[in-house]
Amino acid sequence: MALNEVHISSLVVHVAPEHLNTIKAKIEEFENAEIYGDSPEGKIIVVLETENQGFVTDTIDAINNLPNVLSTVLVYHQIETGVDDTDIDTGIQHSYTEGEV
Template sequence: MNANWHVCSLVVQAHPRDMSIISNAINALEGGEVAASDAETGKMIAVLEADNSNTLLDNIESVRQFAGVLAVSLVYHQQDEQGEETP
């Protein structure tokens, strides 16, 4: 069995008026969570997890496309691969 795990954190800059909608949309993504946000500045930190890099990249692109998002910056990415060799 081979298990992959990807996690990344993003800084999302958004229009302050759209923070709630964007936060809900990120939380609705599978493996998505808003870890912190500041409605006054329109900044939030999002954490995304996925089983593969394509899903992770698709979710990052989804966040970029949400209405009201001004910028998305990748701050951290980690990939872990765990597997068992079969005889």
């Protein structure tokens, strides 16, 4: 059985307001990033779901290095550990547990 680790992080990305839509499109190209909101002042809320902390820092660096990004700040970081591959399966394991109750 393989144990997995999931890192959930949120970022605030500050961009020059006139480049908001361009930067949002660039961020959406990242496989592990999802935009949860933005403001006309040029702030974008981004949530990352990655397999390890290295992917988190790499993605932050990549976003921060986009043209017209003023700053990228990590606001929240949670690590979920011990996620078993069988938890993602068809639920057969759960039926055994229910039967034992």
